Amino acid sequence: KAGVTQTPRYLIKTRGQQVTLSCSPISGHRSVSWYQQTPGQGLQFLFEYFSETQRNKGNFPGRFSGRQFSNSRSEMNVSTLELGDSALYLCASRSEAANTGELFFGEGSRLTVL
Amino acid sequence: EDKVVQSPLSLVVHEGDTVTLNCSYEVTNFRSLLWYKQEKKAPTFLFMLTSSGIEKKSGRLSSILDKKELFSILNITATQTGDSAVYLCAFIVQGAQKLVFGQGTRLTINP
Numbered sequence: 001k002a003g004v005t006q007t008p009r010y011l012i013k014t015r016g017q018q019v020t021l022s023c024s025p026i027s028g029h030r031s032v033s034w035y036q037q038t039p040g041q042g043l044q045f046l047f048e049y050f051s052e053t054q055r056n057k058g059n060f061p062g063r064f065s066g067r068q069f070s071n072s073r074s075e076m077n078v079s080t081l082e083l084g085d086s087a088l089y090l091c092a093s094r095s096e097a098a099n100t101g102e103l104f105f106g107e108g109s110r111l112t113v114l
Numbered sequence: 115e116d117k118v119v120q121s122p123l124s125l126v127v128h129e130g131d132t133v134t135l136n137c138s139y140e141v142t143n144f145r146s147l148l149w150y151k152q153e154k155k156a157p158t159f160l161f162m163l164t165s166s167g168i169e170k171k172s173g174r175l176s177s178i179l180d181k182k183e184l185f186s187i188l189n190i191t192a193t194q195t196g197d198s199a200v201y202l203c204a205f206i207v208q209g210a211q212k213l214v215f216g217q218g219t220r221l222t223i224n225p
Binding site: 004031042043045048056103105 | 145146148150155156157158159162202204206211212213214215216217218
């Protein structure tokens with residue numbers, strides 16, 4: 001069974017640009033959540049999607065947005081990039097049926113903003 | 115505000131030592147506490163604890179939760195260099211679909 005796949009793995013952008021990151025969850029998982037990881041703040045919750053609906057949102061500005069498609073794949077977008085957006089962006093999927101709470105993480109997309 | 119505090123933030127020990135990592139939390143609607151290990155990129159799941167006082171074990175790793183005192187510990191016995199990683203503690207809030215993570219403990223095992 002393939003794990004959570006994130007693309008791209010690495011990217012470099014400049015301030016003011018926008019970026020779109022993609023996440024394919026484990027087959028059968030309909031819940032996809034996104035986290036930002038930085039050395040200073042640790043892992044912080046961005047948002048969670050289930051069946052194409054955003055169920056939960058963290059405390060991030062509106063420049064951070066996401067969506068989920070009918071096949072459960074998810075994208076997140078960051079507009080008007082700032083230096084502080086440099087981080088590892090982790091996607092995680094979960095099986096609602098299993099009800100274990102366990103999240104399965106992807107390898108992440110490392111974004112560098114210059 | 116819900117929060118998780120892990121200690122120590124960094125720990126260096128010799129191979130074969132036993133380590134105890136701490137996680138304390140303040141949350142209004144606790145559901146479960148999870149431990150993850152992060153070596154390079156993707157955090158990998160170790161344990162989920164929901165009930166107080168019941169120890170979970172997996173090989174040399176074990177963890178227990180105290181819901182009265184609001185903390186959990188992760189023990190690693192007979193440490194090996196492969197145990198070097200960042201260990202993350204997180205809780206799930208009842209009714210929410212998100213994890214709130216602590217800062218992590220960076221564990222380094224020297225041969």
